[in-house]
Amino acid sequence: xxxxxxxxxIGALIDNAVQEKKRSFFVVVGDQQAKDVxxxxxxxxxxxxxxxxxxVLWAYKNKLLGFTSHRKKREAKIKKEIKKGIREANxxxxxxxxxxxxxxxxxxxxxxxxxxxxxxxxxILQDFEAITPNILARTIETVEGGGMVIMxxxxxxxxxxxxxxxxxxxxxxxxxxxxxxxxxxxxxxxxSLGSCESLSGHR
Numbered sequence: 001x002x003x004x005x006x007x008x009x010i011g012a013l014i015d016n017a018v019q020e021k022k023r024s025f026f027v028v029v030g031d032q033q034a035k036d037v038x039x040x041x042x043x044x045x046x047x048x049x050x051x052x053x054x055x056v057l058w059a060y061k062n063k064l065l066g067f068t069s070h071r072k073k074r075e076a077k078i079k080k081e082i083k084k085g086i087r088e089a090n091x092x093x094x095x096x097x098x099x100x101x102x103x104x105x106x107x108x109x110x111x112x113x114x115x116x117x118x119x120x121x122x123x124i125l126q127d128f129e130a131i132t133p134n135i136l137a138r139t140i141e142t143v144e145g146g147g148m149v150i151m152x153x154x155x156x157x158x159x160x161x162x163x164x165x166x167x168x169x170x171x172x173x174x175x176x177x178x179x180x181x182x183x184x185x186x187x188x189x190x191x192s193l194g195s196c197e198s199l200s201g202h203r
Contacts, residue, residue, distance in 0.1 A: 011044060014148070018049045021145030027193065031154045034065060035095040038150060042098065042122055045148050052146055053121030055103040059112060059139050061127035065152065112138050119144050126152040128162070133185060162186045 010026075017024035024045075028037050046054055058064070107115055109130050116138065123143045125131065128151065140149055153162070 006040065006044070010041075011048075014041075014044055014048050017148070018045075018052070018146040023140065023143050023145065023147050023149055025149045025151070025193075027151045027153060029153045029156050034152050034154060038124060039094045039098045041148060041150060042102070045122065049146055053119060053144050055105070055120045055122075057115060057118075057120040057123045057139065057142055058104055058106045059109055059123065059125050059135075060106070061109055061130035064106070065126055065154065109135050115139070115142055118142055121147045123147070123149045124152065125149070126154065128153055136189075162190055 014024050016022075026037075026041060028034050042054075042056070045052060105115065105118070105120070109127070112135055120142050121144060123139050125136075125139060143149055156162070
């Protein structure tokens with residue numbers, strides 16, 4: 001598989017965040033490269049500041065991004081693939097190494113109150129439809145200055161799709177008289193991304 005060269009502006013953005021002790025925020029749109037992007041961004045962040053907290057918070061709705069957080073289950077899956085001949089015995093997958101070697105705390109969105117007071121170097125947020133303003137603030141606040149937040153928008157091809165995305169919380173407000181719920185949070189979230197000074201030239 002051919003690899004694309006990483007945009008130099010990404011490194012510059014991370015550099016600025018590390019120097020100013022601010023969090024950098026990345027939105028990854030689409031399913032295909034999400035895992036590679038996570039590995040690469042974590043590597044860049046770690047290289048920019050060797051003292052940076054390397055631990056990761058991975059928050060999600062109910063199912064991880066095509067893998068299991070259970071080490072023995074991952075090993076069993078690899079052995080099964082080797083036996084079927086769809087994987088070479090000595091092949092190393094960068095993402096599998098990432099989840100095996102790093103300190104990753106997995107948590108459901110509904111249990112994010114349990115991570116209050118903890119500190120991480122990176123926060124990965126998937127399943128945007130399950131996020132609320134409180135969850136977003138709660139998870140991002142755990143990332144130390146110079147750290148990184150990655151939001152995964154799987155199943156999307158464009159940020160514009162967020163405008164019409166039905167959020168889980170909307171079901172609470174639907175009634176027989178009012179079927180349609182206006183996605184105010186989605187709109188304001190996109191507007192806040194667009195107005196963020198650090199994203200200038202990186203959109």
